[in-house]
Amino acid sequence: MFFIHLFNSVYLLPVMLESQLHPMGFFMCCLSGLSGPSSLCESPPLGAEVEWKDRAETVIIGGGCVGVSLAYHLAKAGMKDVVLLEKSELTAGSTWHAAGLTTYFHPGINLKKIHYDSIKLYEKLEEETGQVVGFHQPGSIRLATTPVRVDEFKYQMTRTNWHATEQYIIEPEKIQEIFPLLNMNKILAGLYNPGDGHIDPYSLTMALAAGARKYGALLKHPAPVTSLKPRADGTWDVETPLGSVTANRIVNAAGFWAREVGKMIGLEHPLIPVQHQYVVTSTIPEVKALKRELPVLRDLEGSYYLRQERDGLLFGPYESQKKMKVQDSWVAHGVPPGFGKELFESDLDRIMDHLEAAMEMVPVLKKADIINIVNGPITYSPDILPMVGPHQGVRNYWVAVGFGYGIIHAGGIGKYLSNWILHGEPPFDLIELDPNRYGKWTTTQYTEAKARESYGFNNIVGYPKEERFAGRPTQRVSGLYKILQSKCSMGFHAGWEQPHWFYKPGQDTQYKPSFCRTNWFEPVGSEYKQVMQRVGVIDLSPFGKFNIKGQDSIRLLDHLFANVIPKVGFTNISHMLTPKGRVYAELTVSHQSPGEFLLITGSGSELHDLRWIEEAAVRGGFDVKITNITDELGVLGIAGPRARKVLQKLTPEDLSDDAFKFLQTKSIKVSNIPVTAIRISYTGELGWELYHRLEDSATLYERIMNAGQEEEIDNFGTYALNVLRLEKAFRAWGSEMNCDTNPLEAGLEYFVKLNKPADFIGKQALKQIKAKGLKRRLVCLTLATEDVDPEGNESIWYKGKVVGNTTSGSYSYSIQKSLAFAYVPIELSEVGQQVEVELLGKNYPATVIQEPLVLTEPTRTRLHKRMD
Secondary structure, eight states: OHHHHHHHHHTTSOOOOTTSEEOHHHHHHHTTTTTSSOOTTSOOSSOOOOOOOSEEEEEEEOOSHHHHHHHHHHHHTTOSOEEEEOSSOTTTTTTTTOOOEEOSOOSSSTHHHHHHHHHHHHHHHHHHHSOOOOOBOOOEEEEEOSHHHHHHHHHHHHTTTTSSSOOEEEOHHHHHHHOTTOOOTTOOEEEEETTOEEOOHHHHHHHHHHHHHHTTOEEESSOOOOEEEEOTTSOEEEEETTEEEEEEEEEEOOGGGHHHHHHTTTOOOOOEEEEEEEEEEOOOHHHHTOSSOOOEEEETTTTEEEEEETTEEEEEEOOOTTTSOBOHHHHHHOSOTTOSSOEEOOOHHHHHHHHHHHHHHSGGGGGOOEEEEEEEEEEEOTTSOOEEEEOTTSTTEEEEEOOTTHHHHHHHHHHHHHHHHHHSSOSSOOGGGOGGGOOTTOOHHHHHHHHHHHHHTTTSOOOTTOOOOTTOSOSOOOTTHHHHTTTEEEEEETTEEEEEEEOOTTSOOSOOOOSSOOTTHHHHHHHHHHHHHSOEEEEOTTSEEEEEESTTHHHHHHHHBSSOOOOTTBEEEEEEEOTTSOEEEEEEEEEEETTEEEEEEOGGGHHHHHHHHHHHHHHHTOOOEEEEOTTTEEEEEEESTTHHHHHHTTOSSOOSTTTSOTTBEEEEEETTEEEEEEOOOTTSSSEEEEEEEGGGHHHHHHHHHHHTTTTTOEEOOHHHHHHHHHHTTOOOBTTTBSTTOOTTTTTOGGGOOTTSSSOOTTHHHHHHHHHHOOSEEEEEEEEOOSSOOOOSOOEEEETTEEEEEEEEEEEETTTTEEEEEEEEEGGGOSTTOEEEEEETTEEEEEEEEOSOSSOOHHHHHHHHHHHO
């Protein structure tokens, strides 16, 4: 019966070739009932303005919901000269045809805040602006039909309890009560967000536009940007057919036009337009008979969402990566001129599997008439997350692009970006959205492969330590990749392949993600013992590496870092702070020769940190040369009690403790290969990091491995490295410290020199934080679990209340218990304090311990000398 209705309705659509587009008007009228009382056929509440500004504080390019939200937030916060330029009309692009879903849920941590801020704004926007927004909040349910989904829900719940969002796991009986049209045969549980729902994207954007105008922003359309020209002072000339605007900053919020805008200034933003389809039915008697609106349904195994649309249903699937369609022609030749409120031809064959799954789950669909099939472009980044913030290498150029879920992100991102622009630092950490997570290695082929994978994986189980393999390897491989790829499980780090763990003959080599301990557990334990008892080698080439030199290099670094500048020939760990005293970055700083420095940061922070350094240099007028040498240098780490013995065989340099001290750096030769050797190791054991030309990596590695045969040398990966650093109580940027934390609460006092003469960024704020006293502190916890270990971001409970969260964790092979860092209130931070850590729906007793669990090698050596 369904197929008769289905094909009858399809034949109502204009017959067109696949390459053609449906005209806007037909669909605009058909969609007039979506998401509430307002009609997409309405004219904008306010006409295009007649005035023009030739100067602006901020020019926003793009009039979709994200761009208009930013204009609204900036103007409301008091910025006087905000200009938004839209090439055709507001909501043209991906906004007008969006399904409009809103949800508090997100598997990320701070992205939950973005969702929260969006929904809280949408709840009050109609009252503030007088514009109807068509906001419905019937709640939403994610369905678990397999046991592993239930575990995933438990995993997500422990990451939600320390947030403000309402979220619960509900039983099948409750699911049936609030969604009575379901076939309950396979349903095991639901993840329920009572505040979720959907909103009319057109009305939302128009309300934001009304608010932006109310607070003084100028929204001009049609006003296509034809040229972007940077000036020497960092401002921009933005040219349009209506005139030119000189802007202090520009924000690219151009949706699927963002690539074209980027190309105007020589940037290739890694964005791919994807065809996303959803289906709207006519009235369904069983739906019409309901006394309250159905919650939004997400069938994760069926990979679709479904919600009530008036008295019918709206159904939207995410096809597999084999069936989904990327708009390749746009990638190759650009978006067709004049494209705005058009759609692609529908393709029901692509989504038939999902339709059948939906009909089985919601049987009333079988007899429903389809009145509309919407197939429109949505822009994806490689990892499905948007790109938000200032762009490295281009002054005062910001982006807010790549929104696969722009409606739920728009309100929160507008608030987040306006706060950052106005106050000079992000209000909270969202490095996962940093546009600088991509670099020159991000080719079009890679972007397409990853976007296809990400779209197809939209509803797959989200495991900890997840790896995705499309588009790999990139051109960014170390000199050891070919040697090691068959011996280990590789992880992906900023384009690089890096060993996570190694396997031996007979061991299970498959990628088996799990919420519990899995096939890497025993091999990682072996690697841990290898480093603690003998000697191990690790490929650290993905580190970000910068060379800084010039007559003002010392002054610049003294201004940037909270630590003192190391003497020539030495290295230290230093932190860059934000003006409010939060930890923007952690780097190792090596003073190689007078005024010349080697700076090292984590792989995921490379361009994130470089942008900050470059902008500080320009802002302060420092005479320095900053060079990114990340791709030029390979890095090998060697660590363990026998590390010195192995290296000494390969170099005439005296490596004894007195001759080559901890945190000393020297240029030496190892087996006649020039290296910069730094006596430092994130393992906390005796070790060196050897920086060398990338093309020398394979030779250097093989000679070290050959020289270490008597010492039983072997490889180790980043999983074992994480265990080793946790036992030594080494903090990790992005976990224990980031833009959400200050260095005092993170236990980094040793690295912060408030009494140094230089007025480093964040110094005054940090003094105030210290004077006021801390409210929380990072502690180290041990806990006895069963077959699960903390990963980070789990809830900490005390006397029935959530009081904090873990930041990272693992199994400690030395004490055979779980180990975790966690933030807790000051009054619960004393050694011996008992709390509980929630893991997979169960609370485990945990104890605050004296850190570190295992003393570092330099500390053990000093204690040994004192005893002698």
